[in-house]
Amino acid sequence: MDWGSLIGVALALAGVLSAHMLDGGRIGSLLQPAAFTIVFIGTLGAVLLQTRLPVFIRGIRMLRWVFKPPQDNRQALARDINLWSHAARREGFLSLETYMRSNRDPFTVKGLRLIIDGIDPIKLREILEAETYAFEVEQRQAVKIWEAAGGYSPTIGILGAVLGLIHVMENLSDPTKLGGGIAVAFVATIYGVGFANLIFLPVSNRLKSIVTQAISQQEMITEALLAIATGENPRVIEERLAAYLR
Template identity: 50%
Template sequence: MDRLSFIGVVLALAALVGGSVLKGAGIAGLWSPAAFVIVILGTLAAILVQTPMATFRRAMKIVRWVFQPPVRDGHAQIRRLLEWSNTARRQGLLGLEPELPGVRDDFLRKGLQMVVDGSEPEQIRQTLEIELQSQQHRDMAAAKVFEGMGIYAPTLGIIGAVLGLMAVMKNLADPSHLGHGIAAAFTATIYGIGSANLMLLPMASKLKGVINAQATEREMIIEGLIAIAQGENPRNIESRLSGYLH
């Protein structure tokens, strides 16, 4: 679990609730069904219009990476590649074939299969780089779903505030309702700006960071597999791949 994300969410909620209490608005002042409908459902509606179904599904699938990013261990990955390099030097590339069933990562297994099949290094690079770029593009598009929601939410918050003020203007003859009506109107602004800056935009940035780190690891895998296919010395491979860990 990403502890920083968890702590951030807790602090965000504490900031909103604590700030509302300290300012005298109370916890109840943060709840407004009308604001929820306008801002939250409105933001969801806007992003659904903007986003293709496949991208939206991917976004819902990777959102867990904010709190539980994919496990990455660059040092372990390098050790694995070095073991394969030593095996290939002793037994030849076909000696790596028994390793295939134990490789869970589809990207790594595809690359290793190409090495075992004796594919040319340039062909391995081109094939894996195309797959890497394609996957990175899909994941980045999914991360931008939350970025888009973070852009729409504040605007929907303003719309909610305007609608609330319109309702207040219709009841100017009854001063007893003015204060409550104005407070409820601005709650929509809190929903919009708060959800965007405390949740949606930070989530998008966290996902982009995870995606870029994953892409860097896969670039390292590509270089390692090509070096194995070319029969390079394991020490040279280790020296080259270690640069990806910094």
Template identity: 45%
Template structure:
């Protein structure tokens, strides 16, 4: 569990609700079914028009990374690769065959299997990098779904505010309706800006950072596997991979 994300989410909700109370608007001032329909439903509609189904499904799958990011322990991965390199030097590459099925990471398992099968190092690198960059592009496209929602939401908030003000203008003859109507109109603006800046844009940025971190870790795996295939000294491999830790 990412504690910073949990704390940030709680602070965002607290800031919005607490600010509304302190400003005298009250919690009821934040609720507007019309604003919800225009901003929230409208934002979802816009992003569905923009996004392919495969990318949208991937976005729904990786959004949980914001609070439960993929496990990353580069030091442990380096130790494992160094251990494999020692085994390969003592027993040959076939000595690693028993390790293949024990790897929970499909990417690392695939790479190790190619090394055990005696695939040429450059071919291993080429195939793994193609998969690596393809997955990174797919995940970044998924992260941009939330970025897109963060772009559309404020604009739809303005549309909601304008529609609300139009309704107010129709009731100018009734002064008792003006204050309530104007307040309701600006609620849509709060929805749009709040959703964008307290949720969607931070989520997109967090996901992009996690994706770049994961890509860097897999690049480290590729370097380690290639070094094993080339029969490099375990100490040299460890020294090279430690550069990825920082």
């Protein structure tokens, strides 16, 4: 569990609510179902309109990474690669089959299998780089739903404010209905800007950093496997991996 993310969400909400209460406001005045419906459902619809459904679902599932990010295995991976390089140098590429069977990462398994099959190193690089590119495109498309939501949300909040003011203008003859319309107008703007800057955009940026780390790990694997395939000295491979670990 990433406690920093949880603390960040709590601080962001506490800061807004505390400032509201210090000015004499009530928490209840910020709870406007109509404003929430306009902003949240409107933003959801806009994002779905620009995104294919499988990509949208993948992006929603990635939300859990904000609070429970994938484990950074680069240190352990570097130790494994050191074992692979020594085994390949002493016993040949067929000795990597044992490590391939015990590995659970599909990308790594594919690379080890290609080495065992004796594929040309140039072709090995092409295949693994194509896999990395496809992975990057897939992940970044999913992350973009949060960035898109951060762009649409404030504008839809303004749309909610205009709708609230229209409601006010329609009921100028009935003062009892003016307060509700004005409240929806202002709270919709708060929801739009708040969702964008406290949730959607921070989530987008956090997921981008996680995806970048995953891509870096695949690039690290690619360089290591290529070095093993070309018969480089394990010491040289170890020094090369140090750059990725830094």
